[in-house]
Amino acid sequence: MTPVVVTILGVAASLALIVVILELIRRGRLRERYALLWLLTGVVLVALSAWRDGLNTIADWVGVRQYPPAVLFAVGLFFVLVVLLHYSTVISKLTDQNTMLAQRLALLETRVKAEREGST
Amino acid sequence: MTELAETAPAPPTVRAAVKRIAIVPARNEEASIRQVIAGIQRFDPNFEVVVIDDGSADRTAAVAEAAGARVVRLPFNLGIGGAVQTGFQYALEHGFQLAVRLDGDGQHDPGELPALLEPVLSGRADIAVGSRFAGSGEYRPPFARRIGITLFSRLVSLLVRQHVTDTTSGFQALNRRGIRLFAADYPHDYPEVEAVVMVFKHRLRLEEVPVHMRERAAGSSSITAVRSIYYMAKVSLALFVGLFRRHVTPLEEELDS
Numbered sequence: 317m318t319p320v321v322v323t324i325l326g327v328a329a330s331l332a333l334i335v336v337i338l339e340l341i342r343r344g345r346l347r348e349r350y351a352l353l354w355l356l357t358g359v360v361l362v363a364l365s366a367w368r369d370g371l372n373t374i375a376d377w378v379g380v381r382q383y384p385p386a387v388l389f390a391v392g393l394f395f396v397l398v399v400l401l402h403y404s405t406v407i408s409k410l411t412d413q414n415t416m417l418a419q420r421l422a423l424l425e426t427r428v429k430a431e432r433e434g435s436t
Numbered sequence: 437m438t439e440l441a442e443t444a445p446a447p448p449t450v451r452a453a454v455k456r457i458a459i460v461p462a463r464n465e466e467a468s469i470r471q472v473i474a475g476i477q478r479f480d481p482n483f484e485v486v487v488i489d490d491g492s493a494d495r496t497a498a499v500a501e502a503a504g505a506r507v508v509r510l511p512f513n514l515g516i517g518g519a520v521q522t523g524f525q526y527a528l529e530h531g532f533q534l535a536v537r538l539d540g541d542g543q544h545d546p547g548e549l550p551a552l553l554e555p556v557l558s559g560r561a562d563i564a565v566g567s568r569f570a571g572s573g574e575y576r577p578p579f580a581r582r583i584g585i586t587l588f589s590r591l592v593s594l595l596v597r598q599h600v601t602d603t604t605s606g607f608q609a610l611n612r613r614g615i616r617l618f619a620a621d622y623p624h625d626y627p628e629v630e631a632v633v634m635v636f637k638h639r640l641r642l643e644e645v646p647v648h649m650r651e652r653a654a655g656s657s658s659i660t661a662v663r664s665i666y667y668m669a670k671v672s673l674a675l676f677v678g679l680f681r682r683h684v685t686p687l688e689e690e691l692d693s
Contacts, residue, residue, distance in 0.1 A: 341677045342680050348625075348670045348674050348677075352666070352669055352670065413512050
């Protein structure tokens with residue numbers, strides 16, 4: 317069985333995560349696009365923490381006999397990995413766009429300079 | 437093409453000397469962009485047509501330029517929100533008093549512009565939105581999309597305490613106040629629903645005008661089945677969080693206007 321303290325801590329921590337995410341969106345510091353995956357993570361963790369029988373049942377399914385909260389760790393870890401992978405793709409895209417911006421800006425500056433020299 | 441040829445001439449009020457701009461966001465619309473520009477010019481040649489090319493891979497920019505539009509090319513795809521906001525920033529920077537937004541795919545008929553402009557020109561509204569559902573529209577979107585549209589219009593109507601029938605319409609006319617608001621702040625992905633709520637929070641007056649929209653002239657809608665799930669989740673989340681945002685103070689009046 318899952319210890320009650322683990323349930324309480326799990327629920328509290330996941331709820332705190334959700335509240336922090338919502339507050340960041342409200343302040344305009346986190347875009348909805350990047351918050352959705354985090355929110356899903358929070359909701360799944362709250363559900364798994366609060367639903368004690370469910371956690372025990374799932375633990376039983378996957379063969380975790382001694383300590384059901386291990387499933388909580390596994391699920392949490394999985395979601396964190398997904399979020400990280402998602403961010404890696406986002407960073408890659410931003411890098412490409414940043415390169416493009418720098419190139420466009422440099423070419424534009426050169427052109428402006430050339431045109432100014434040509435007109436004087 | 438035949439429909440556009442029937443575009444009615446502008447009513448006298450529109451001919452008044454108000455510096456006006458037509459903002460046309462377009463991504464890969466080389467097949468329809470020429471007709472859209474021609475339709476606006478035929479309606480009122482005094483409109484400066486600005487096409488925001490949102491990272492097209494086709495000849496959209498070249499076709500638009502050849503058709504007489506000014507083209508702002510974004511270096512990469514920003515999404516509709518970023519593209520449209522670029523247009524409003526252009527309008528703000530160049531001192532336009534009146535802006536209309538029509539999509540580059542040709543679904544917004546320039547022939548509807550007199551009706552759309554009327555509430556703004558008469559000073560009744562800061563923003564007029566062309567609604568497919570406000571009047572006798574026989575527009576029937578696919579089932580799934582209809583659910584989303586109905587849901588958001590109910591939700592938004594509740595939030596802003598005014599009946600809004602079409603929260604996803606990108607067919608809009610705005611005065612200087614509207615231009616200033618959207619140039620300063622505009623939602624990112626699938627922006628229209630949130631923009632409506634934003635307009636009310638800034639105490640701008642919004643009025644819906646019944647319009648007919650055409651089927652897309654070419655290309656395909658940016659909203660696919662998979663994306664619609666993200667659409668619903670993102671917009672719902674934004675609306676929910678928006679509830680807890682403090683009411684923003686109205687933008688300060690410009691001194692030079």
